[in-house]
Amino acid sequence: MNLTLKVWRQKDASSSGRFVEYEARNIIEEMSFLEMLDVVNEELVAKGEDPIAFDHDCREGICGTCGIVIDGSPHGPWDATTTCQLHMRAFKSGDVITIEPWRAKAFPVIRDLIVDRSAFDRIIQAGGFISVSTGGAPDGNAIPVSKDDADMAMDAAQCIGCGACVAACKNASAMLFVSAKVSHLGLLPQGEVEQDRRVLNMVRAMDAEGFGNCTNIGSCEAVCPKEISVDFIGRMNRDYRRALLRNE
Amino acid sequence: MTIRFESKVPSGPLSQKWTKYRHEVKLVNPANKRKFHVIVIGSGLAGASAAATLAELGYNVKCFCFQDSPRRAHSIAAQGGINAAKNYRNDGDSIYRLFYDTIKGGDFRSREGNVHRLAEVSVNIIDQCVAQGVPFAREYGGLLDNRSFGGAQVSRTFYARGQTGQQLLLGAYQALSRQISLGAVKMYPRTEMLDLVVVNGHAKGVITRDLVTGEISAHASDAVVLATGGYGNVFYLSTNAQGSNVTATWRAHKKGAAFANPCYTQIHPTCIPVSGEHQSKLTLMSESLRNDGRVWVPKKSGDVRQPQDIPEEDRDYYLERKYPSYGNLAPRDISSRAAKQVCDEGRGVGPGGRGVYLDFGDAIRRFSKEKIEERYGNLFEMYERITGENAYERPMRIYPAVHYTMGGLWVDYTLMSNLPGLFVIGEANFSDHGANRLGASALMQGLADGYFILPYTIGEYFTSTPKLLPSTDHEEFKKAEEEVTASTNRLLSVKGKRTVTEFHRQLGKLMWDKCGMARTAESLKEALEKIPAIREEFHENVNVMGDATELNQHLERAGRVADYMEFAELLVLDALRREESCGGHFREEYQTEDGEALRNDEEFSYVACWEYQGEGNPPVMHKEPLVYEEVRMTQRSYK
Numbered sequence: 001m002n003l004t005l006k007v008w009r010q011k012d013a014s015s016s017g018r019f020v021e022y023e024a025r026n027i028i029e030e031m032s033f034l035e036m037l038d039v040v041n042e043e044l045v046a047k048g049e050d051p052i053a054f055d056h057d058c059r060e061g062i063c064g065t066c067g068i069v070i071d072g073s074p075h076g077p078w079d080a081t082t083t084c085q086l087h088m089r090a091f092k093s094g095d096v097i098t099i100e101p102w103r104a105k106a107f108p109v110i111r112d113l114i115v116d117r118s119a120f121d122r123i124i125q126a127g128g129f130i131s132v133s134t135g136g137a138p139d140g141n142a143i144p145v146s147k148d149d150a151d152m153a154m155d156a157a158q159c160i161g162c163g164a165c166v167a168a169c170k171n172a173s174a175m176l177f178v179s180a181k182v183s184h185l186g187l188l189p190q191g192e193v194e195q196d197r198r199v200l201n202m203v204r205a206m207d208a209e210g211f212g213n214c215t216n217i218g219s220c221e222a223v224c225p226k227e228i229s230v231d232f233i234g235r236m237n238r239d240y241r242r243a244l245l246r247n248e
Numbered sequence: 249m250t251i252r253f254e255s256k257v258p259s260g261p262l263s264q265k266w267t268k269y270r271h272e273v274k275l276v277n278p279a280n281k282r283k284f285h286v287i288v289i290g291s292g293l294a295g296a297s298a299a300a301t302l303a304e305l306g307y308n309v310k311c312f313c314f315q316d317s318p319r320r321a322h323s324i325a326a327q328g329g330i331n332a333a334k335n336y337r338n339d340g341d342s343i344y345r346l347f348y349d350t351i352k353g354g355d356f357r358s359r360e361g362n363v364h365r366l367a368e369v370s371v372n373i374i375d376q377c378v379a380q381g382v383p384f385a386r387e388y389g390g391l392l393d394n395r396s397f398g399g400a401q402v403s404r405t406f407y408a409r410g411q412t413g414q415q416l417l418l419g420a421y422q423a424l425s426r427q428i429s430l431g432a433v434k435m436y437p438r439t440e441m442l443d444l445v446v447v448n449g450h451a452k453g454v455i456t457r458d459l460v461t462g463e464i465s466a467h468a469s470d471a472v473v474l475a476t477g478g479y480g481n482v483f484y485l486s487t488n489a490q491g492s493n494v495t496a497t498w499r500a501h502k503k504g505a506a507f508a509n510p511c512y513t514q515i516h517p518t519c520i521p522v523s524g525e526h527q528s529k530l531t532l533m534s535e536s537l538r539n540d541g542r543v544w545v546p547k548k549s550g551d552v553r554q555p556q557d558i559p560e561e562d563r564d565y566y567l568e569r570k571y572p573s574y575g576n577l578a579p580r581d582i583s584s585r586a587a588k589q590v591c592d593e594g595r596g597v598g599p600g601g602r603g604v605y606l607d608f609g610d611a612i613r614r615f616s617k618e619k620i621e622e623r624y625g626n627l628f629e630m631y632e633r634i635t636g637e638n639a640y641e642r643p644m645r646i647y648p649a650v651h652y653t654m655g656g657l658w659v660d661y662t663l664m665s666n667l668p669g670l671f672v673i674g675e676a677n678f679s680d681h682g683a684n685r686l687g688a689s690a691l692m693q694g695l696a697d698g699y700f701i702l703p704y705t706i707g708e709y710f711t712s713t714p715k716l717l718p719s720t721d722h723e724e725f726k727k728a729e730e731e732v733t734a735s736t737n738r739l740l741s742v743k744g745k746r747t748v749t750e751f752h753r754q755l756g757k758l759m760w761d762k763c764g765m766a767r768t769a770e771s772l773k774e775a776l777e778k779i780p781a782i783r784e785e786f787h788e789n790v791n792v793m794g795d796a797t798e799l800n801q802h803l804e805r806a807g808r809v810a811d812y813m814e815f816a817e818l819l820v821l822d823a824l825r826r827e828e829s830c831g832g833h834f835r836e837e838y839q840t841e842d843g844e845a846l847r848n849d850e851e852f853s854y855v856a857c858w859e860y861q862g863e864g865n866p867p868v869m870h871k872e873p874l875v876y877e878e879v880r881m882t883q884r885s886y887k
C-alpha cells in the first residue's frame with residue numbers, strides 16, 4: 001500500500017517544529033508501524049535527508065519506550081496496543097496519517113517524535129518503592145498474600161511507563177501512572193507499611209513536575225496499552241485523603 | 249607477558265565453597281566504603297540490582313544506560329519466569345538438583361563452583377523480590393505459585409503472568425530509584441559508554457557520549473562494572489531489543505579484557521517466523537507455552553493442506569516421538585535443531601516453509617478455552633497482533649531465532665575479568681550457563697550477580713589492591729577521549745552510498761546462514777573470508793547522516809554495527825576452533841548417529857578465552873580448563 005505521512009519535525013527542544021509530508025511506498029500489511037517508519041527513513045537517508053527520530057527499543061510492547069500520537073490518538077487506532085505492536089493491517093492504501101509526539105508541558109520534545117519523560121522517573125524516586133535493602137528478607141512464603149490482592153497488584157504493576165495516559169489527557173494529568181504505582185505497592189502487605197508517606201510524596205512530586213489535574217474523563221484508560229483501570233485513580237484518592245488526615 | 253586464566257574457585261567441598269569464601273573475604277570498613285567510587289554500566293536486572301545494592305552498602309555509585317530511563321533495559325522483555333530451588337512444590341527439588349540441571353543443561357561446559365553458588369543464592373532472590381513488592385503469581389492459599397520450564401522435571405519457576413522480567417526489573421529499578429533519591433547513585437540515562445579507560449593495568453573509568461547533546465565525557469572510578477547484556481544482535485534479527493549491543497564489552501575487550509566462548513549462542517525454539525525483508529526484530533513466544541502446546545509438522549513433505557485438514561495420522565509430533573520423557577519440554581538447543589531438521593526435510597509450514605506448528609487444540613479440549621486464555625492470553629493476543637491469526641482456532645506457527653548469548657567477557661569466581669578492577673555481570677559475562685542456558689535461568693543469574701555476589705566480591709578487590717582513583721586529566725583519559733571522538737568523526741565523514749541497516753542486515757544474514765543453528769568447518773571458513781570484506785566496505789561506503797553534536801540515532805547505530813563487524817569475526821573463529829558440538833554450538837561434523845550433539849571432553853572441556861592483539865593481528869586463545877570435582881560428565885539425554 002502507499003500512504004501519505006504528515007510527520008512532526010523539530011530539530012531540538014529550543015527550535016520550533018512543523019509538519020512535513022512524506023510518501024510511504026510499498027508498505028505491506030505484515031509490517032509494524034515502526035517498520036513502516038524504518039522504510040521511510042531508509043529512503044530519506046538514501047536521498048541525503050535527515051531520518052525521522054523516534055524512540056523505540058524492545059519492539060514488543062513491554063519496555064514503554066515507543067510512543068507516537070497517530071491521527072490524534074496516542075499509540076494509534078488499536079486498543080491495548082503500543083505503537084511498536086501496531087501493524088499496518090490497521091491502514092489501507094491512500095490513507096493520510098498524522099504522526100506527532102506526546103504533547104505535555106512535563107514532557108518537552110527533544111527531537112522530532114522523541115520527548116523527555118524523566119519526570120516519571122523523578123516521581124518514582126519520590127516514593128515509588130518499598131524501603132528494603134538487599135539481604136535479610138524473610139522467606140517468600142512467610143507472609144501469605146491473597147490471590148485477589150496479588151492479582152490486582154499485578155493489574156496495576158503492568159504499567160509500562162510510556163506516558164500515553166498523559167498524552168491523551170486534555171489536562172496532561174499523570175494520575176493513571178502515579179495511581180498504578182501507588183496501588184501496586186499499597187495492595188501488598190510488604191508495601192502497605194509506608195503507603196501514607198508514599199502517596200503524599202509521589203503526589204507532591206507529580207504536582208511539582210507540572211502535570212495537570214484529573215477531571216475524571218477517562219481518556220487515559222482508553223489509550224493505555226496495558227488497559228490500566230481508572231479505578232486505581234479512585235483508590236489513590238482514598239489513600240491520599242486518609243494519609244492527609246493521619247498526617248495532619 | 250602471559251595472562252593466566254585462573255578460575256579462583258575456592259577449595260573445599262562444592263556446597264561449602266561460597267560460604268567459605270564469604271567467611272574468609274576481607275571486608276571494607278563501612279566508614280571507608282564512601283571513599284570508593286564505582287561505575288556501573290547498564291541498568292538491567294544485573295546492573296540495577298548491583299548499583300542499588302552497592303549504594304546501600306555505602307559505595308559511591310554512578311550508573312549509566314542508553315535508554316531514556318533505567319526501567320526500560322532489555323530485561324523488561326523476559327516473559328516466562330525465574331528459577332529458584334525453593335522446593336515449595338515438594339516435588340524433590342533441591343539446590344543440588346538445580347545445580348545439576350544447570351550444569352547438564354549447559355552441556356558440561358560451565359564451572360561447577362559458580363553454578364552451585366548460583367543455585368544457592370537463587371532462594372534468596374525470591375525472598376528479596378517478594379520483599380520489594382514483586383507481584384508474583386499466587387495460589388488461592390496465598391502462597392507463591394510455580395510452573396515448569398524446559399530441561400527440568402520439577403516445577404521451580406516463579407512468575408508474574410507473562411511479564412516476569414518486567415516485574416523483577418521494576419523491583420530493581422525501584423530499589424535503584426530509592427538510592428538515587430538518597431543521593432547515593434547518580435544516574436545517567438541516554439548515555440552510552442564508548443570506551444573503557446585503563447590506568448596502570450587497572451580499569452579506572454569510562455568515556456561516554458550524551459545521546460541528547462552528543463557531548464563526550466570522562467568518568468573516573470575505583471572500579472568499573474559492566475552489566476551491558478548480550479550480543480545476539482550480531483545476527484541482525486534476534487529477540488533482543490533494538491539497542492542491545494556488544495559495544496561496551498567489545499571495547500573493553502580491545503582494552504585487554506578477554507572474551508570467553510563467543511560462539512556459544514542460544515537459538516530459542518518458539519519465536520514468530522520471519523515475514524519478510526522489512527523485519528526488524530523477531531518476537532519470542534514464551535517457552536511456557538510448551539507446557540500445553542504440542543509441536544508438530546506434516547509427515548509428508550510438501551503437504552499444503554490447512555492444519556485443521558491434516559488428520560492425526562498424517563502429523564508428526566516429532567519432539568514427543570524423539571524425546572518421549574521430556575517431549576515438548578526438551579531443552580532449547582535440542583528443540584531448535586529438531587525444528588530446523590524437519591524444515592530442511594521440506595516439512596516446514598507457512599510462507600517459505602520455515603515454521604512448525606505449536607498446537608493448543610488438545611489443551612483447549614482437555615481444559616477449556618478459558619483456562620488456556622487465563623494462562624497465556626497476553627501471548628495469544630501478541631501473536632494475533634503480529635500475524636493476524638487466531639491461535640485458539642489454528643495452531644501457532646513458530647520457528648527458532650537467536651535469543652541469548654552464553655559467551656561474554658571472561659570473569660573469575662569473583663566476577664572480575666582478567667583486567668583488574670573490571671567486573672562483568674549478567675548476560676555480559678560468560679559465567680554460568682556453559683554452552684546452553686536453561687529457561688528462566690538468566691533472570692536468576694542477573695539478580696544473583698547483582699544483589700548477592702558482586703557486592704561481596706568487589707570488596708576483595710578494594711582490600712587487596714592499593715587504592716587509586718585517577719583524575720580525568722590523566723593522559724589515559726585524554727587519549728581514550730580523543731580516540732572516541734576520532735572514530736565518531738570517521739563514521740560521519742565516509743558519506744558513502746549504503747545505509748547502516750543494509751550493512752547490518754548483510755552481516756546478520758551471513759552469520760545466521762554460516763554460523764547459526766548448524767555450523768561446519770566449511771561454512772565457518774567461508775564466513776571468515778567474507779566478514780572482513782563487508783567490514784571494509786562498511787568503512788568505505790556507509791552513509792551516516794547528521795553530526796556528532798546532536799541527538800543522532802543513526803550515528804549510535806553505526807557505532808554499534810561497526811563493533812559487530814569486528815566482533816563477528818571472533819565469534820566465527822571461536823566456532824571454528826571448537827571442533828565438537830556442545831549445547832547451542834552445533835558442528836555438523838560432530839554428531840551422534842541419531843543427530844545429537846557429540847562433545848569431545850578429552851580435548852575441549854575448557855573455556856576459550858580470547859585475547860585481543862591489536863588491529864590486524866590474529867587474537868590469541870588461552871584455555872581455562874574445566875575441572876569437575878563433583879559431577880560426572882555424561883552424554884546429555886532427554887529421551
Ligand SMILES: Cc1cc2nc3c(=O)[nH]c(=O)nc-3n(C[C@H](O)[C@H](O)[C@H](O)COP(=O)(O)OP(=O)(O)OC[C@H]3O[C@@H](n4cnc5c(N)ncnc54)[C@H](O)[C@@H]3O)c2cc1C
Binds near residue numbers: 295315328442477496
Ligand atoms: C524476549 C526475551 C525473553 C526472555 N525471557 C526470559 C525468561 O523468561 N527467563 C529468563 O531467565 N531469561 C529470559 N530472557 C533472558 C534475559 O531477559 C536476559 O538475559 C537478561 O535480562 C539480561 O539482563 P542484563 O541485566 O544482563 O542485561 P540487559 O537487561 O540487556 O541490560 C543491559 C543494560 O546495559 C545498558 N547498556 C548496554 N550497552 C551500553 C553502553 N554501551 N553504554 C551504556 N549502557 C549500555 C542498557 O542500557 C541496559 O540498561 C529473555 C530474553 C528475551 C530477549
Ligand code: FES
Binds near residue numbers: 061062063065067082
Ligand atoms: S518499543 Fe518497547 S514498548 Fe514499544
